[in-house]
Amino acid sequence: MSHKNNLEQRAQKIILESGDDGIMQSELWKKLGVSSREGSRLALKFEEKGTIERRKILHEGRWSYKLFSKKEYVTLDTINGCPCMICQEIDKCFEGGLKDPLSCLDLSSWISPKS
Ligand code: SF4
Known part of the structure; x- marks a missing residue:
């Protein structure tokens, strides 16, 4: 370096x-x-x-x-509980794919949980 x-x-x-x-x-x-x-x-x-x-x-x-x-530390806690970590469909999931993170309800509700 x-x-x-x-x-x-x-x-x-x-x-x-x-x-x-x-x-x-x-x-x-x-x-x-x-x-x-x-x-x-x-x-x-x-x-x-x-x-x-x-x-x-x-x-x-x-x-x-x-x-x-403007940066923040990324730790494992940041992704704790993310549904993608245990999702069976992860290999089919990509933008425009059979499963799409942009329209995934599980992911959306994890990102913005209803209070
Ligand atoms: S975005 Fe949804 S479908 Fe895709 S891997 Fe995550 S939980 Fe699974």
Whole structure:
């Protein structure tokens, strides 16, 4: 893996781990050990890709950016109870197929259960 990709992955991980609180971009640069110029370029790139949100905030009397991840951790809990996991028809199920996830009632009610 190249140094650049490694840096991007580390940055994304730190932003993701900062959760709903986000992270000041200057703090991220410090953790990564990069210059503010290199860091800003990285943040802009992530924003263009849609993986983070940059929010302008007043921090210690100066305007700065706080970074928030738009990604979420995927865990096994995320798919707990999904009917597809035990479905006998899964091998016939695809968009436009004999079984179609877009029209499957079991899947729909698992995604949006009625309260
Ligand atoms: S979408 Fe429905 S039919 Fe398709 S695998 Fe899942 S539960 Fe089975």
